[in-house]
Amino acid sequence: MKHPVHQLLFLAALLFCAASCRQQTVNEQHSPESMNLSEYSESSVSSENSESSPYVGEIKEVSIPSDFVLLADVCPDIIQEIRYYTTYNFVGERIPGYERPIAYLTRQAADSLKLVCDDLKEQGYRLKVFDAYRPQMAVDFFVRWGSDLEDQRMKEYFYPDCPKSELFHRGYIAHKSGHTRGSTLDLTLFDMKTEREVDMGGTYDFLGETSHYNYSRGLTRDQINHRRILREAMMRHGFKPIAVEWWHFTLRNEPYPDHYFTFPIR
Secondary structure (H helix, E strand, C coil): CCCCCCCHHHHHHHHHHHHHHHHHHHHHHHHCCCCHHHHHHHHHCCCCCCCCCCCEEEEECEEEEEEEEHHHHHHHCEECCCCCHCCCCCCCCCCCCCCCCCCCCEEEHHHHHHHHHHHHHHHCCEEEEEEEECCHHHHHHHHHHHHHHCCCCHHHCCCCCCCCHCCCCCCCCCCHHHHHHEEEEEEEEEEECCEEECCCCCCCCCCCCCEEEEEEECCCCHHHHHHHHHHHHHCCCCEEEEECCCEEEEEEECCCEECCCCEECC
């Protein structure tokens, strides 16, 4: 008959061996070799952007890339009213990532916009910019806001005819935005003679059909013409418009078509 002490030691050794084997199995199951890394990468990013094309890009670093520039340095004549730095926007509060009321663009987009400025100046107009580069952290905030159906404090001003539950479905809110690539901007015309923003027949960031470029019901000839002047000038110098927002333009040959940045505006 074995001594009780010997029996205890023998049982302890068995338990230790069993635990070691179990830990080895767990480690093997979660080792890099056993994980499907492609599935992990795809599940960690969204599949949408604001222009309704499949998301194939990646989130980039938080530092400012060397080829991003302050818009004011390239186009000093542009008026800037960065709405997401203020509380006057469709959310009703300052948006994360907008730490200063300034605009960044890629160098290529800013240089092309300078040509637009010179073109419109000869026609008696200046440009007024509402938004340019937009950090991914701001887009993520919009997504969270869009999912909170209780928060409708700005509905009367920006989406009176659209149920908040429909904002995603109608494309007004999305998980990815062309702005985050650094070559998209929102802007309007400023009349140098009257020293006032021109009447486009609808306000910036209005989430409804009035914002569609081809919307004409109830618009005056001047309002339609103002939209045309802005659109044609932007297109002449390398920007492409979208149908649902008269103010939104993206550089055709943008340098980062698949990259989404998240550095804050500061």
